[in-house]
Amino acid sequence: MSGPSSMRTPLERVRGLGSAHTGTSDFWRQRLTAVAMTLLIIPVIVVVIMLIGRNHAGAAQILGSIPIAIILLLFIVASVWHMKIGMQVVIEDYIHNEKLKIASVMANNFFCVAVALASIYAILKLSSGV
Amino acid sequence: MQTYRWTLTMALSIVHRATGIALYFGTLLLAWWLIAAASGPTAYANVQAFTGSAIGKLIVFGYTWALMHHLCSGIRHFFWDLGYGFKANEREALTWGALVAGIALTVLVWIIAYAVGGGR
Numbered sequence: 502m503s504g505p506s507s508m509r510t511p512l513e514r515v516r517g518l519g520s521a522h523t524g525t526s527d528f529w530r531q532r533l534t535a536v537a538m539t540l541l542i543i544p545v546i547v548v549v550i551m552l553i554g555r556n557h558a559g560a561a562q563i564l565g566s567i568p569i570a571i572i573l574l575l576f577i578v579a580s581v582w583h584m585k586i587g588m589q590v591v592i593e594d595y596i597h598n599e600k601l602k603i604a605s606v607m608a609n610n611f612f613c614v615a616v617a618l619a620s621i622y623a624i625l626k627l628s629s630g631v
Numbered sequence: 632m633q634t635y636r637w638t639l640t641m642a643l644s645i646v647h648r649a650t651g652i653a654l655y656f657g658t659l660l661l662a663w664w665l666i667a668a669a670s671g672p673t674a675y676a677n678v679q680a681f682t683g684s685a686i687g688k689l690i691v692f693g694y695t696w697a698l699m700h701h702l703c704s705g706i707r708h709f710f711w712d713l714g715y716g717f718k719a720n721e722r723e724a725l726t727w728g729a730l731v732a733g734i735a736l737t738v739l740v741w742i743i744a745y746a747v748g749g750g751r
Contacts (some may be wrong), residue, residue, distance in 0.1 A: 531713035532709075532712065534641075535705050535708075535709070536709075539702065539705070540707065542662065542698075542702060546740060549744075550743060550747050550748060551739075551747075553744055553747065553748025553749075553751065554748040554749065554750070554751030555748075555751060556672070556675075557671065557672040557676070558672070558674035559666065560668050560675065561668055561669075561675075564665070564668055573665075580658065581658070584651070584654065584655045584658065587651050588651075588652070588655055589654070591648065591651075602749075607744050616659065616662050617656050617667075619662045619666055620658075620661065620662045620665050620666075622666075622669070623662075623666045623668065623669035624665060624669075626669040627665075627668060627669050
């Protein structure tokens with residue numbers, strides 16, 4: 502198909518983005534989120550250490566402050582995205598039964614979206630102070 | 632598998648994946664903690680009772696190491712992605728560095744955590 506006699510131009514072949522038709526987007530996003538977390542890890546650890554030994558009122562006040570909420574939201578989005586891609590790679594590497602693989606990839610998506618939305622909802626609730 | 636001589640980089644490749652999977656399920660603890668903080672004092676006290684228990688501390692310590700190791704091991708992958716560190720001695724040095732740094736950072740974080748939060 503992509504041999505010398507192909508009628509497809511090189512550009513068209515590139516736009517096909519390979520057999521998965523998504524090209525290197527997962528590869529890129531895995532690195533993007535990894536770099537984001539590398540930058541965010543020190544602020545996140547500082548936040549966690551700030552919370553150690555505090556009661557609920559103290560913790561809720563700290564978690565509800567705007568800069569801390571934003572740091573945690575960024576970290577949650579980056580980490581959940583990163584782990585969704587990572588787990589999918591693991592599934593695709595080890596599960597070869599097609600139906601089980603599709604079910605596992607779906608379960609992975611459900612788990613990651615649930616963890617992300619539950620965490621984001623909690624932070625937004627703490628920020629709005631209700 | 633038996634045809635390969637087991638090397639440090641191979642072992643750490645598996646550990647990178649294993650810590651990734653551990654962190655994946657560890658986010659449940661993080662989500663539980665945030666939801667509890669949003670729910671109220673009783674729910675938050677439950678989380679604190681768990682993280683303060685012996686088994687809870689062990690899990691959080693293990694989580695800290697998994698995170699620090701995966702981070703350092705991941706930084707090693709950045710070097711490789713950028714095209715550096717592929718010589719035999721460089722590969723070994725990066726891998727040992729990630730292993731040692733992961734453990735060192737874990738201990739450092741816990742020392743700081745106890746020094747800052749221990750008295751509260």
